[in-house]
Amino acid sequence: MAQQANHPLPGGHKLEEYTIDRQLSLGGFSIVYLAKNTEGMQVAIKEYLPNSLALRGKGDIKPVISEDHLGAFRYGMKCFFEEGRALAKLSHPNVIRVLNFFRANETVYMVMEYERGQTLQEFIHRHHGHVSERFIRGVFTRMLNGLREVHSHKLLHLDLKPSNVYLRADNSPVLIDFGAARQTLASDQPVLKPMYTPGFASPEHYGSRKDLGPWSDIYSVGASMYACLAGVPPLAADERLKRDTLTPAMVRWEGQFSDRLLEIIDWCLNLNHLYRPQSVFALQKALVADIHPPKNTPKDGWIGRFVNKFRSPSR
Amino acid sequence: MRFTIYQDSLKGGRENNEDRTTYCYSRDALMMVIADGMGGHHHGEIAAQIAVQSFANAFQGEAKPRLGDPFLFLQNGMKNAHRAILDYALSHRMGDSPRTTCVACVIQDNVAYWAHAGDSRLFLMRNGRVFAQTKDHSRIRLLVEEGLVSEAQAAHHPDRNKIYSCLGGPATPEIDFSRKTPLEHGDVLLLCTDGLWGVTSGEMMAVTLKEANLLQAMPMLMAQTEIKAGPHGDNLSAVAVRWEDNYVEALSSVISTQTMAMDEVTTRLDEFGRNPSYKSELSDEEIEAAIEEIRTAIDKYNPKK
Numbered sequence: 001m002a003q004q005a006n007h008p009l010p011g012g013h014k015l016e017e018y019t020i021d022r023q024l025s026l027g028g029f030s031i032v033y034l035a036k037n038t039e040g041m042q043v044a045i046k047e048y049l050p051n052s053l054a055l056r057g058k059g060d061i062k063p064v065i066s067e068d069h070l071g072a073f074r075y076g077m078k079c080f081f082e083e084g085r086a087l088a089k090l091s092h093p094n095v096i097r098v099l100n101f102f103r104a105n106e107t108v109y110m111v112m113e114y115e116r117g118q119t120l121q122e123f124i125h126r127h128h129g130h131v132s133e134r135f136i137r138g139v140f141t142r143m144l145n146g147l148r149e150v151h152s153h154k155l156l157h158l159d160l161k162p163s164n165v166y167l168r169a170d171n172s173p174v175l176i177d178f179g180a181a182r183q184t185l186a187s188d189q190p191v192l193k194p195m196y197t198p199g200f201a202s203p204e205h206y207g208s209r210k211d212l213g214p215w216s217d218i219y220s221v222g223a224s225m226y227a228c229l230a231g232v233p234p235l236a237a238d239e240r241l242k243r244d245t246l247t248p249a250m251v252r253w254e255g256q257f258s259d260r261l262l263e264i265i266d267w268c269l270n271l272n273h274l275y276r277p278q279s280v281f282a283l284q285k286a287l288v289a290d291i292h293p294p295k296n297t298p299k300d301g302w303i304g305r306f307v308n309k310f311r312s313p314s315r
Numbered sequence: 316m317r318f319t320i321y322q323d324s325l326k327g328g329r330e331n332n333e334d335r336t337t338y339c340y341s342r343d344a345l346m347m348v349i350a351d352g353m354g355g356h357h358h359g360e361i362a363a364q365i366a367v368q369s370f371a372n373a374f375q376g377e378a379k380p381r382l383g384d385p386f387l388f389l390q391n392g393m394k395n396a397h398r399a400i401l402d403y404a405l406s407h408r409m410g411d412s413p414r415t416t417c418v419a420c421v422i423q424d425n426v427a428y429w430a431h432a433g434d435s436r437l438f439l440m441r442n443g444r445v446f447a448q449t450k451d452h453s454r455i456r457l458l459v460e461e462g463l464v465s466e467a468q469a470a471h472h473p474d475r476n477k478i479y480s481c482l483g484g485p486a487t488p489e490i491d492f493s494r495k496t497p498l499e500h501g502d503v504l505l506l507c508t509d510g511l512w513g514v515t516s517g518e519m520m521a522v523t524l525k526e527a528n529l530l531q532a533m534p535m536l537m538a539q540t541e542i543k544a545g546p547h548g549d550n551l552s553a554v555a556v557r558w559e560d561n562y563v564e565a566l567s568s569v570i571s572t573q574t575m576a577m578d579e580v581t582t583r584l585d586e587f588g589r590n591p592s593y594k595s596e597l598s599d600e601e602i603e604a605a606i607e608e609i610r611t612a613i614d615k616y617n618p619k620k
Contacts, residue, residue, distance in 0.1 A: 074597035081605040088612035101609040103602065 006031065006049050006056045006063065013061070015109065016102055018045060029076065034114060042114040043099060048080040048107050062105045077108060083178045084110050086155050094146025096166070096176045115174055121163035124228055131228045133257050135171070140225060141287050143173040147221070148280045150175070151214050158212070160220035161200035162227055199223060199233030203271050206238045215273040218283055222268020222276075229253055229265075240271060260286075316345060316422070316572045317559040321533040322583065324552035325541050327510055329354075334508050334552035335363040335415075337371050339582045342380035342575040344423040346370065347554040348392075351435050351508040353414040353481060362413035362483045365403055366396040370419055375580045380572075385421040386492060389430040392419055393482065393490050400483035414483040418449060418506050422558070427496045427504060432480045432488040438517045439496065440503040443525030445517045447496065452480035452489055476509070498558045501526070510551030511537065514544045529557050 008023040008031050009015070018035040024044060025032045033045045049056065053073045054063040065073050087098040087110075100111035120139065124131065143165055150157055157164075157178060166174040196205045202219035204211040219237070226234045226249055235246045249257075249265040264286050270276045277283040326332045333352030338345065350366040352359025370392045374382075382388045396417065404412035416433025429437050434451040450456055455475045458464045469475060480489035498504075503524050512520075515536065524532055533555050540551055575581070 074602075077597060077602065078605075081609065084609040085605075085612065088609050089616050091616045098609075098613055101606055101613065103606055108602070108606065 006051060006054070007058045007060065009033065009047070009061065010059075015045065015104060016100075018043065018111065020045070030080075035111075044112045044114045046110045046112065048077060048109070050076050054107065063107065065106065080108055080110070086150075086153075086178045087112075089153050089155075090149055092146050092149040094142055094173055094175060095149060096174055096178075112176075115166050115168055115176075117166055117168045119163045120165040120167055120173070120224070120228075121161070123167055124162055124231060128231045133261055136225060136228050136261065137287060139165070139167070139171060139173050140221065141284060143175065144221070144280050144284045144287070146173070146175045147217060148284070151217070151280055156212060156214070157217050157220075158205070159196060159200075160217055160224060161197050161233075162224050165224070197233075198236035198238075199227070201237060202273065203237040203241055204273055206241070211273055213273070214279055215276045218268050218276050218280065219270075219273070221283065222265050225249075225261075225265045226269065229257070234269065237271070244271065260289075316340070316343065316570070318345065318422075318570055319529050319557040319559065320345075320347075320555070320570065321529045322347075322552075322554040323534065323537055324550065325510075325537055327541055327544055327548035327550050328546045329548075329550055331360065332550045332552075333360040333363055334510070334550040335360070335367040336506075336552050336554050337367040337583065338554055338556075339371055339374045339378070339580055340570070340572060341374075341378040341580050342572040342577065344374075344378045344380065344382050344385075344421060345556065346374045346378070346419065346421050347504070347506050347556065348417065348419045349435055349506040349508060349552055349554055350418075350482075351416045351433070351510075351550070351552070353416070357409065357411060358413040359415060360413075361403065362400045362415035365399050366415050366417050366482055369396040369399050371582055375582065378580060379578045380575070382421060382423060385423055385426075385428040386430075388421060389419055389428060389492065390490065393417065393430055393432060393488065397482040397488050404483070412483050412485070414481045416478065416508070417482050420504060420506060422498065422504070422556070425498050425558070427493070427498055429493040430490050432482055432490050433478045434476075435506070435508045436512050436517070437493075438503075438505045438507070438512075438520065440505065440517075440521040440524060441499060441501075443522050445521050446502075447493070448517055449493075450491065451478065452491070453478045470513075475513075500559060502558045503529070503555060504558070505553060505555045507553040508549070508551060510544065510549035511540055511553055513549065514551070515540045524555070524557075529555050 005026065008026070009020050011020055011022055013020040015035070017038050021034045021036060023031060024034050029048070029050045031047045031049055033047065035043050035045045037043055049063060050073065053069040053076065054065045056063040084098060084101050087096065091097065097113040098110060099113060102109055147157065157175065159177065164175065164177045166176050168174065200220045200223045202216040204216045223234050229249065240246055249262040253262055268276055268283065277286065320338055322336045322338055324332055324334045324336055333354060335350045336348065338347040340346070348367045348370040350363035352361070352363035373388070373392050373395065377388060401412055416435040418429065418431040418435045418437050420427060420429035420437055427439065429449070431437060431449045432452060434453050436451065437449045438445050439447040453475065454477045455464065455469050455472050459466060459469050464472060482488050505520065520536060523536055533553065537551060537553060541548060
């Protein structure tokens, strides 16, 4: 059966105390709307509506869920609840805030703060190849504050990537889309369908997933930083496990960014999770410690570069 | 039929697990079997596997969907398992045949029937107390019955593991049968090997399982027993069922056999008893509960400005 896109709720539609304005984004599992509450405050409403299981025709309000799909639909709802549970417990300026959660139209809705701005993904696209070190350090240090909060609640984000980092007008980052977040302690639950993005997902995402931990999110942080420099995501971890052709940041951008930053990126992107920073705190510490801006070394031949490296050790 | 069922087997401090468990049910009948391969003889796990396998096969063949005579079924099951073990020993030229204890229980029309050989036990628990239990075919049990040793002494008696009836031995097994026992709503039937009852007493387990969710309480009970038994503890296994009457609100873990076809049989037989992963459907109540939980968390952590 061909994949049909779900039709969004029409503008002006009343949903509890909110009025739908327009659709913000459409994903495989959900639709996000911009809406206003009764006081005129703008909010983002995420509607659980998996494409393959529930179908809403043009002009309809309630989606059609066939009898065979009801089980799977409800099962997926668990994941949606998981996201709600994860977010509801967090209150941090760098993590998206959940304002409300309700059930309507046979499905469930999560109301979140609406942030004006752009995703880091959009930013990278716009500034292709010209993202400054200062920007990277600034955004990631603050984003890691949010991630630390997430980890301190025994949660893992598990789907960190530039398109899940939202930048406000002042470039302060907000973590969004916790659709893959899981309570790390609830390991006895049946494993929910894995969700990850190639390039940003850690090697542990592909295996038995029993090794998932803070270091897995840290791999994704490293991959996101790598993507900031490269403009495109790094090679997917499963490909790297077969044959690692990823050029280390240290080799690829030597001299253009500080050695320390490039080292950190390579550190986060270690395939062996034990060799990565083991906690966000460790990574943050490294990121804010001794900043050595790259020296403007005159471009001489490869022998000169080689000799230079020995003459002035970077640290 | 409506019931909650749980089975698991832990290795304890041993190198391999010689316990075997199974349960099968059709629309109208439920069967549970547990077998403890005897360590003193070679290949106890083979004897145990043959015993549960033979019971499972018999049930699959006969329960369509009812068993004609549950007692006859149990008797034939025990005898056939015994012979199957001897045949196996003969065809594999084993000098000493492998042996196993065995307890089997059938529930049909809300009535329980059971039979056993050896020292694996069945406990019927009602309102947090042991209502009925099997009598081990062990020397120590005889001594206790004759009043020569007390229950407390029996727990540490050097002869406590010696049994005089088992499947697979040279002598015809002595098999004890229960009476027809009508079940009440909430009754728990627990079949277990000595690795479990030898460490945690039946009374203790009855208290633990009183009004508890078996799927939560049993893993805990088994894990605690395994720890208590220490690094040299025996294998421990259990099949436990909580009998639910028809008027109980639907719980996700309750099994209803009303929709099963007349000739359909569902079997759970673990090769080496590993973690069952229960699938649970999300009911309307659970959805409401989840939403309520999230809303409470929002109010708690992100109070409205």
